Amino acid sequence: MTTDKRTPSPATCTLNGAPCRTRTGATVLTDICEHQKVSASSKHHLVPGVVERLMQSWSTKECYDHISPVSIPSHGAVVTIIEQTRRILFPGYFTSAKLHAANLEYYIGNETAELYEKLAEQITMAIRHDCRRHGQPCTNCEVRANEMAYQFIERLPDIASILAQDIRATLEGDPAVNGPDEIIFSYPGLRAITVYRMAHELHALGVPIIPRIMTEWAHGETGIDINPGATIGPGLFIDHGTGVVVGETTVIGSNVRIYQGVTLGALSLPRDAGEKMKHKKRHPTIEDNVIIYSNATILGGDTVIGAGSVIGGNIWLTESVPAGTKVVLKRPELIYQHSRADA
Incomplete structure (x- = not known):
């Protein structure tokens, strides 16, 4: 008769469905496994109560809410519009494409057509948002948005001309500058002025909310706060700017x-200055x-x-x-x- 001298496998056990810690040849029970300790500390079951209070809070809001099927303008889309407009106003500076005489017209045409479509879409949302906010009847938002977007596109050559004068003023006023490229690429003053000049045109056209989104984005990026309603002539130089x-x-x-x-x-x-x-x-x-x-x-x-x-x-x-x-x-x-x- 032979005897099996193989070492017995460690015993396997479970505690509330979870494996226990073991030593070779023996089973050691733990009070509770780590996963269960973490699970027991979870506050997930309390979240619905917070949601209920939020729902009650929103139902009594007097000054703001946007619980509506009407889309609100996208902050991210507005920033994309800013960047695309800069690529058009300063061709060759903010693009990865290599531009030369043979493809410049195609590039600018493609960028401008895309800008028109994106801007018209966001203006439509802005007008609808405004209509809902003030309980207005239908204001033909898409027709108006298409017209406003085109009028903005039509103003781009004039904006480019004014920005050229802003750059020239910076070249004349700052002995530390090493040429227009440095101003366009890195000067916060010109960046804020560029965004302001876009936003001001939209403000003058009566576009709701988007102009302010633009200038407040520039404010966060540069520390320079220019309201889109301000009227500013050509040749503005903001030095340092913060x-x-x-x-x-x-x-x-x-x-x-x-x-x-x-x-x-x-x-x-006064306190009631808002109106x-x-x-x-x-x-x-x-x-x-x-x-x-x-x-x-x-x-x-x-x-x-x-x-x-x-x-x-x-x-x-x-x-x-x-x-x-x-x-x-x-x-x-x-x-x-x-x-x-x-x-």
């Missing part, structure tokens, strides 16, 4: 230079050939900075300045304190 604010009813003439931190804003407004002040001029007018240095604040709809004036850094103005005026702060008293080495 913290610049240009309000909705601001009027800026030709060949104006603005440095970082400048605010062209409104005076203190009461909506169609009134609240922001200043800056005439031609003005220079405004860093951190200057100019406020008020009746404030006019005359042509050729220079506004120094850290100035606070709420009243008009005649043409050719230089406004600067009195030199502050500086105090120098030296510590003695033997002190």
